[in-house]
Amino acid sequence: MTPKERIVEQTMEMFVTQGIKSVRMDDIAQRLGISKRTLYELFGDKEGLLYLAMVCYFERNRLRWAELSTAAPNVLERLFLVLNDVMEHSETTSRMMENLRKFYPAVHERLMRGGSEKNRADFREMIEQGIADGLFIDNIDIELAITVLYYTASAITVRKDMILPEGISERSAFTQIVSTFFRGISTAEGARIIDGFLKRQQAAQG
Structure with a gap:
């Protein structure tokens, strides 16, 4: 897993547990121990990161379904x-x-x-x-x-x-x-x- 993918996955967990609206870029940066500037450089804005985090959420579901199907x-x-x-x-x-x-x-x-x-x-x-x-x-x-x-x-x-x-x-x-x-x-x-x-x-x- 790349550093960017790790950020997306950890952010996805924050959105799931804390709620999408309440999680700010400041919260993500503090939780992950990185600068907010790095987040903006990697993802553009919160919507860019949010989209990737939600894709990660649904892909995790699809992997679970594949495991169930076996x-x-x-x-x-x-x-x-x-x-x-x-x-x-x-x-x-x-x-x-x-x-x-x-x-x-x-x-x-x-x-x-x-x-x-x-x-x-x-x-x-x-x-x-x-x-x-x-x-x-x-x-x-x-x-x-x-x-x-x-x-x-x-x-x-x-x-x-x-x-x-x-x-x-x-x-x-x-x-x-x-x-x-x-x-x-x-x-x-x-x-x-x-x-x-x-x-x-x-x-x-x-």
Whole structure:
């Protein structure tokens, strides 16, 4: 890891734990033991450093998803593990993205555009793999399926703009919505895998 990458990673941790708005360039310089001038020379301004720190945050998430995926015996369980992890970290992600939207809209827009493209590419690869493995039906509109999954999931995990029925938690709603979506595009074998995975998950949660 280069000195610049180390600064980005440590700054990302500060934004996560202390909040994006409250962390100043002075705070970063003091915490990292470097001059503020060095920060400006390396990153231009706070927005330049903030963007790279947020990219680091989302790349760390993607690495964690890759690690989770190695334990999955098939692409359907891989999808569930990744989406469950998204839900697990949704409060932090939602808070940070909302702060960006309010106080740093240009950074927010840049991240949304780039992140959406990466996430859609990941979902596309997994759905195509599911079709090839006989777990998803082969006559679906893949781009439409990706759009429905992406925007429905983000409505609960990031945007927080889905109005849920009284008495249902976000986690329960997320699980039901995601499992219903995948059942809708699954073959009989895919549906069997979904049911088995959900039963194991329920047993593990007590």
